Amino acid sequence: MPDQIRVTLPDGSAREVPEGTTGAQLAAQIGPGLARAAVAIRVNGHVHDLNRPLPDGAKVAILTERDADSLEVLRHSAAHVLATAVREVFPDAGIGFGPAIEEGFYYDFDVPRPFTPDDLEMIEEKMAVVTANDYPFVREVVTRDEANRRFADDPLKLERISELGPDETITVYTDGSFVDLCRGPHLPSTGKLKHFKLLSGAGAYWRGDSSRQMLQRIYGTAFFKKEDLTQHLFRLDEAKKRDHRILGRQLDLFMFHQFAPGAVFWTDRGTAMINELNGFLRELQRDGYHEIRTPLLYNKALWEISGHWGKYQENMFLVLDSETGEHDFSLKPMNCPSHYLMYQAKKHSYKELPLRYNTYDVLHRNEVSGALSGLTRVRQFQQDDCHIFLMERQIQAEVHRLTQFILKYYETFGLKATLKFATRPEERIGTDQMWDEAERALRHALEATGLPYELKPGDGAFYGPKIDFDVEDAIGRKWQLGTIQLDYSNPERFDLKYVGEDNADHRPVIIHRAVSGSFERFIAILIEHFAGAFPLWLAPEQVRVLPIADAQREVASTLTQRLRDAGLRAHLDERTETLNYRIRDGELLHVPYMAVVGQREAEAGTVAVRVRGAGNKQEIVSVEEFVARLDQEVKTRALSS
Ligand SMILES: [Zn+2]
Numbered sequence: 001m002p003d004q005i006r007v008t009l010p011d012g013s014a015r016e017v018p019e020g021t022t023g024a025q026l027a028a029q030i031g032p033g034l035a036r037a038a039v040a041i042r043v044n045g046h047v048h049d050l051n052r053p054l055p056d057g058a059k060v061a062i063l064t065e066r067d068a069d070s071l072e073v074l075r076h077s078a079a080h081v082l083a084t085a086v087r088e089v090f091p092d093a094g095i096g097f098g099p100a101i102e103e104g105f106y107y108d109f110d111v112p113r114p115f116t117p118d119d120l121e122m123i124e125e126k127m128a129v130v131t132a133n134d135y136p137f138v139r140e141v142v143t144r145d146e147a148n149r150r151f152a153d154d155p156l157k158l159e160r161i162s163e164l165g166p167d168e169t170i171t172v173y174t175d176g177s178f179v180d181l182c183r184g185p186h187l188p189s190t191g192k193l194k195h196f197k198l199l200s201g202a203g204a205y206w207r208g209d210s211s212r213q214m215l216q217r218i219y220g221t222a223f224f225k226k227e228d229l230t231q232h233l234f235r236l237d238e239a240k241k242r243d244h245r246i247l248g249r250q251l252d253l254f255m256f257h258q259f260a261p262g263a264v265f266w267t268d269r270g271t272a273m274i275n276e277l278n279g280f281l282r283e284l285q286r287d288g289y290h291e292i293r294t295p296l297l298y299n300k301a302l303w304e305i306s307g308h309w310g311k312y313q314e315n316m317f318l319v320l321d322s323e324t325g326e327h328d329f330s331l332k333p334m335n336c337p338s339h340y341l342m343y344q345a346k347k348h349s350y351k352e353l354p355l356r357y358n359t360y361d362v363l364h365r366n367e368v369s370g371a372l373s374g375l376t377r378v379r380q381f382q383q384d385d386c387h388i389f390l391m392e393r394q395i396q397a398e399v400h401r402l403t404q405f406i407l408k409y410y411e412t413f414g415l416k417a418t419l420k421f422a423t424r425p426e427e428r429i430g431t432d433q434m435w436d437e438a439e440r441a442l443r444h445a446l447e448a449t450g451l452p453y454e455l456k457p458g459d460g461a462f463y464g465p466k467i468d469f470d471v472e473d474a475i476g477r478k479w480q481l482g483t484i485q486l487d488y489s490n491p492e493r494f495d496l497k498y499v500g501e502d503n504a505d506h507r508p509v510i511i512h513r514a515v516s517g518s519f520e521r522f523i524a525i526l527i528e529h530f531a532g533a534f535p536l537w538l539a540p541e542q543v544r545v546l547p548i549a550d551a552q553r554e555v556a557s558t559l560t561q562r563l564r565d566a567g568l569r570a571h572l573d574e575r576t577e578t579l580n581y582r583i584r585d586g587e588l589l590h591v592p593y594m595a596v597v598g599q600r601e602a603e604a605g606t607v608a609v610r611v612r613g614a615g616n617k618q619e620i621v622s623v624e625e626f627v628a629r630l631d632q633e634v635k636t637r638a639l640s641s
């Protein structure tokens with residue numbers, strides 16, 4: 001009789017099983033349902049294949065598709081299935097790496113030419129055969145010599161083997177005819193992979209090194225559930241249609257130029273949107289905020305105090321000082337230190353606190369040019385930034401106030417928000433005691449709001465813990481936007497004080513707050529969220545006035561002026577093209593309202609109103625009514641007409 005070993009299940013119960021029992025056998029012992037659902041097993045905190053024998057004394061948890069780690073196992077296994085199929089279609093293809101990534105997986109191949117869409121289709125069909133054959137993923141531990149022998153024809157794998165340390169266990173995995181050098185874990189067999197899709201091919205340097213050879217990467221994605229795959233593909237498709245770089249050009253909102261990489265040229269239409277967002281925030285911050293403006297360029301002495309010179313320099317644009325010949329000036333990458341200087345300059349009483357400085361100043365951060373992408377990765381941007389100086393006992397009420405403020409702002413755009421609490425990162429300033437205090441205070445304030453939140457350990461700013469706000473857009477994508485960061489460190493560094501009730505000096509605490517993050521990125525998100533069909537208050541062009549014929553030009557012109565006087569962005573389209581052509585043109589620009597003026601309307605003092613999205617329906621209303629309706633819709637910042 002074989003020796004027994006003991007494993008502990010997640011509920012704390014222990015089980016005796018024969019030595020050599022695998023995860024799959026354990027699952028079967030527990031129940032046939034679990035055996036069918038099992039994807040992998042967590043053994044002492046590490047995810048393992050189900051087919052491996054369990055070690056004595058292990059803490060184990062059988063993973064099903066409901067466990068977050070399982071998706072990575074599925075997707076990485078899908079990469080093996082992909083390589084298996086590629087090797088069947090292109091037997092000479094060299095193989096690189098095939099990891100799971102955030103939204104799927106990829107595999108890099110050394111082939112003489114890029115993969116075509118036809119190739120991908122053929123490979124995908126082969127993958128279906130590989131999964132239908134339900135090959136087990138067989139794990140073998142091999143010696144270095146054996147590994148070198150097995151991959152003798154795969155120079156990329158040989159290179160990898162040569163880098164493995166002398167004590168490292170070398171494992172190879174086989175599914176069907178395909179053998180790969182890999183650490184695992186994988187699904188028990190290829191048949192567990194059911195819902196997958198190849199998405200695209202792209203060139204990729206071996207190991208991301210531009211001095212090495214170019215490989216051909218195939219991207220794909222995989223899910224446990226068919227509906228999850230369908231939804232993901234729908235989102236990808238929608239995202240492509242809504243791409244802000246394309247819509248931004250079609251809607252004439254902004255442009256870029258090679259002479260100013262990563263900096264946006266806003267057209268009058270795009271500028272109108274920024275001004276609206278600014279105006280909305282100004283309105284919300286009318287009470288209790290002080291809007292300020294501070295310089296863009298600073299001597300490094302400031303960044304040395306703030307810690308940016310040491311911790312953030314690679315992201316800063318350094319500027320040559322012509323007097324010293326040194327790069328000892330920098331454009332500000334953040335507003336914070338300049339706001340501390342403003343605070344420092346005056347004496348403050350506890351009665352002034354919380355003191356809120358807000359700004360829309362321009363910031364510069366040095367992103368590598370390869371990372372620049374439309375409005376989402378830029379070098380120059382404006383934040384809706386705010387720094388709040390307050391007493392410790394005011395933190396709770398302030399965090400509550402800020403949270404409500406931020407959520408209300410997002411709601412105006414129909415963006416659903418979720419909250420995250422991020423704690424101390426590895427790279428940080430300030431003592432552990434400061435961090436303890438800051439984390440306790442912020443968490444306490446967050447919990448007092450009663451809102452649910454997710455914990456993100458290690459994700460805080462280098463000077464303090466934070467609450468991050470993620471929003472979900474119309475097609476279910478998540479974007480990180482706002483932030484509330486608590487800072488006990490900079491008040492020390494900048495020796496900030498206020499005079500307390502006891503007439504003695506005290507340290508304030510600082511809260512850093514942003515709502516939309518940068519306007520640039522926020523507008524990108526709004527373009528994609530609304531697919532270019534902005535709510536009236538935000539639309540770059542709110543009304544287009546269309547006289548049917550020459551005879552109505554004057555009345556139409558008067559109407560346009562009337563709308564402009566009411567504060568609306570109205571445009572008169574009096575071109576000689578047909579009415580249908582001009583209507584189509586306005587529709588392409590997603591203009592919310594078109595006001596058609598014909599003979600009858602001109603005589604009666606009415607307009608034929610076409611509402612965006614309502615097809616060919618026209619409503620005849622008086623000019624008075626029309627102006628009042630639009631005015632109301634703008635004032636309430638209504639989401640739809
Ligand atoms: Zn693998």
Ligand SMILES: [Zn+2]
Binds near residue numbers: 334335387512513
């Ligand atoms: Zn700040």
